[in-house]
Amino acid sequence: MSLKAFRNFSQIVTLENAYKKDGRHLLPEDLSIIENASIVFDSEEIVWVGEDSTIPSEFQSVPFEDFTGKTLLPELVDSHTHLVFGGDRSSEYSMRLNGADYQAIANAGGGILSTMKATNESSADQLFEDAVARVERIYSYGVGTIEIKSGYGLNYEKEKECSLIIERLKDHFEGRVQISNTYMAAHAVPKEYKTSNDYINKVVIPLLKELSEIGVIDAVDIFHEEGYFDEVDTQQLFDVASFLNIPVKSHADEFKDNKGAILAVKNNALSTDHLLCTTEDGISALASSSTVATLLPGTGFFLGKPQADAEAFFKAGVKVAIASDYNPGSCHCDNVLLVASLAAPTYKMNIAQLWAAITMNAAHALNFKNQGALVSGLKPRFTIFDVDNIDKVTYHWGVNKCIR
Numbered sequence: 042m043s044l045k046a047f048r049n050f051s052q053i054v055t056l057e058n059a060y061k062k063d064g065r066h067l068l069p070e071d072l073s074i075i076e077n078a079s080i081v082f083d084s085e086e087i088v089w090v091g092e093d094s095t096i097p098s099e100f101q102s103v104p105f106e107d108f109t110g111k112t113l114l115p116e117l118v119d120s121h122t123h124l125v126f127g128g129d130r131s132s133e134y135s136m137r138l139n140g141a142d143y144q145a146i147a148n149a150g151g152g153i154l155s156t157m158k159a160t161n162e163s164s165a166d167q168l169f170e171d172a173v174a175r176v177e178r179i180y181s182y183g184v185g186t187i188e189i190k191s192g193y194g195l196n197y198e199k200e201k202e203c204s205l206i207i208e209r210l211k212d213h214f215e216g217r218v219q220i221s222n223t224y225m226a227a228h229a230v231p232k233e234y235k236t237s238n239d240y241i242n243k244v245v246i247p248l249l250k251e252l253s254e255i256g257v258i259d260a261v262d263i264f265h266e267e268g269y270f271d272e273v274d275t276q277q278l279f280d281v282a283s284f285l286n287i288p289v290k291s292h293a294d295e296f297k298d299n300k301g302a303i304l305a306v307k308n309n310a311l312s313t314d315h316l317l318c319t320t321e322d323g324i325s326a327l328a329s330s331s332t333v334a335t336l337l338p339g340t341g342f343f344l345g346k347p348q349a350d351a352e353a354f355f356k357a358g359v360k361v362a363i364a365s366d367y368n369p370g371s372c373h374c375d376n377v378l379l380v381a382s383l384a385a386p387t388y389k390m391n392i393a394q395l396w397a398a399i400t401m402n403a404a405h406a407l408n409f410k411n412q413g414a415l416v417s418g419l420k421p422r423f424t425i426f427d428v429d430n431i432d433k434v435t436y437h438w439g440v441n442k443c444i445r
């Protein structure tokens with residue numbers, strides 16, 4: 042393998058200590074910053090990182106690019122998006138400002154089911170092209186790994202098409218963006234089914250079996266929430282996924298504490314997401330598990346809802362990630378760095394907790410265990426910012442400093 046070097050960064054933020062601590066109980070110094078630093082890597086792994094003045098003689102003649110004045114970080118990861126969809130729900134924004142809430146809008150014909158209609162009216166090529174543009178924009182912010190969920194088809198054929206579109210996106214972005222394909226046909230219950238369990242048995246499970254035979258699904262997700270899917274549906278789907286050897290995730294405890302986080306932990310989920318209403322028992326179950334708690338503050342900002350009790354999660358030693366939750370309804374924001382840096386002061390996060398939440402911990406929520414820190418042996422997945430220290434990345438809110 043041919044070696045490459047990127048040299049003379051003002052700072053390389055390795056997150057080495059955070060990695061050793063499995064992303065929990067982080068202190069500011071766990072960012073592990075190296076000043077005047079260089080990195081040597083091949084296409085598969087990082088070979089050396091350190092102060093440029095200490096670069097081993099064997100690497101001194103490796104061809105290099107000079108990055109004086111720049112900062113290198115592990116690549117950003119957006120571990121929760123719903124970016125394959127048709128239409129838009131822009132009118133819901135003013136409806137909310139004028140007093141309607143998320144569930145009231147859904148009951149009045151908006152919500153997930155209205156995106157289902159628009160998605161079913163869009164061709165596969167249109168959905169693919171719109172999704173390509175969305176991934177390109179997310180990539181421009183420094184995000185190199187993205188999770189994409191299906192879930193706006195909500196019938197056998199269209200859900201299958203959406204999962205295959207995500208697979209097509211994987212091929213399209215091969216070598217540039219790493220995409221994780223999450224199956225979420227259990228996103229809402231279409232009106233023609235009398236019960237959620239009827240839909241689970243007639244569509245969600247049979248299609249999962251078919252897609253798993255083709256080998257396109259990386260994880261299975263479900264909206265475990267009152268009015269959507271209950272504990273019985275969730276456990277049934279998790280059992281099938283486990284039989285098929287596919288990891289699970291859930292949307293849990295968003296509107297009320299229905300013990301969704303606890304069920305996710307029991308099923309060894311990769312992550313459980315939202316968690317606005319999770320209380321002590323859920324938080325302590327998460328703390329003693331490897332399930333990542335993915336907080337989605339953008340959704341709280343967008344819907345004008347209270348936020349998750351992030352301080353309690355950090356205090357208990359939960360492994361916390363933050364994701365954008367980019368979708369047409371509850372959070373039409375695709376910039377995970379903006380969302381996380383806006384949330385950090387409210388969540389009372391320290392700087393290491395902030396960066397681990399959108400790099401390493403988010404990668405682990407997608408089962409990508411060999412990335413997220415810049416240490417020898419891990420994948421060379423990183424992002425370069427046009428600033429001479431890490432504080433300047435988040436200092437100017439919403440301004441993109443990424444140059445790759």
Ligand SMILES: N=CN[C@@H](CCC(=O)O)C(=O)O
Nearest residue numbers: 152153292366368369370371
């Ligand atoms: N909570 C369920 N799914 C999305 C919302 C999707 C929508 O409103 O269209 C979420 O993660 O917030």
